Amino acid sequence: MEVNKRLYENYVKEITPVHSRWKNLLWAFLVGGGICALAQLAVNSFMSMGMEKDAAMAWTQMLLIGSSILLTGFNIYPKLVKAAGAGALVPITGFANSMVAPALEYKVEGQVFGVGCKIFTIAGPVILYGIVSTWVLGILYYILSLWNIGW
């Protein structure tokens, strides 16, 4: 039996079940929104204790990262992402998860070749292309500012 590769691809797409988009969106909204709301609550509480806004935000970031690290260690964060998808991956907690997970996994391969080399396997591309895009935007900003166009 001869099978056309393109037809096969379409056929497989047809018979493969997929996650419900609306359910995913709802979960992402609730969990992602929940994380942000908690962060806002933290900022407000720190400020009500007399902290400057910048300091309160820095402390909040540390709080979020710290919680995500703990939740990853206790195997709770992966379950959160499973339900919420990008809702739990996009906030800074997701970034922390993407660094702690390889660190935990590869520590048996040693501090240098294990943790050292592999801690950025998932976060690395985000950092690299994050820096590249800020660099591109920086140049753009410079050129535009030559004509007195700014934002």
Add this chain to the structure above:
Amino acid sequence: MDRKVGRASLKFERPPVIESSASVVGKKEGEGPLGSSFDKIEEDGMCGKKTWEEAESFMQQQACILALEKGKLKKEEIRYLFAGDLLGQLIATSFGAGNLEIPLFGLYGACSTIGEALCLSAMTVAGGFADRVLAVASSHFATAEKQFRFPLGYGNQRPFSSTWTVTGSGAFVVSDPERAKKGLAKITAITTGKATDIGAKDSMNMGAAMAPAAYSTIARHFMDFETDEKAFDRIITGDLGEVGRTVLLDFMKEDGHDLSQVHMDCGMEIFDKESQDTHAGGSGCGCAASTLSAYVLRKVVTGEWKKILFVPTGALLSTVSFNEGQTIPSIAHGVVIEHME
């Protein structure tokens, strides 16, 4: 005389027998529908070792030792070992069954490895090159995730088409019919699969990548022996999962074969997908190997199934070829196992 049949098959006139077999699995598999049938369930995924890889090696070696014990055999009575796993350079084998000091053939057939091992075992024994050989394959959820996907702690959403790598191992002693102390079942024929590439590229949908290989080998077997699905009580694939099963049944139907009643997939039997959240089913070398030993072989021993075609499938995928944009070739090996009176 043993004879070559068709293009890719062999028929054994003096069929080698499976003298003994054993299965060792992890906790999740032990909690699955086949839980009570496995010989040993390791509650600790690390098996008390320092790394996942050591744990898999340990399980593989345990399966071999148990198979020998159950057959009241000493390792010195085994002439060759045919063993494999999913890891790079077969490290679970080198540090696992490899430790038994039996002359070793290390095999890689991805999740079809136990099929490849049984084919070569049967050929070696039937050819008179050994009285007794051992075939074993293993996989471990954590080692496979680490090698092929993400670190365990990393959060991600697995698609429904993805499978869950079985933590487990199955070992089989294949022996000359006259030298065997007992016989559980006999291997009467084999059909060797070819690498089949349908152009599938989704590593999270291995069932769709592998089903064409299962189809190719089953169709080849039917052609070589001029037979069809009616000759078998079961046609058993390794880890096609739900999507793969649908593809296989559709492909066979195109050829005029209705497999819906006789087909069974080890990956769909070993887990309860609703309560265990395994999506399309179980996968890995250990899936077909442990299910064959714990479940399928027992049915053949009791005679509930007289003749089965065991066709474990493997996706020949590597993270390198995948990142380089290559497709996922796959393979399936057919082994005919029959009840012994």
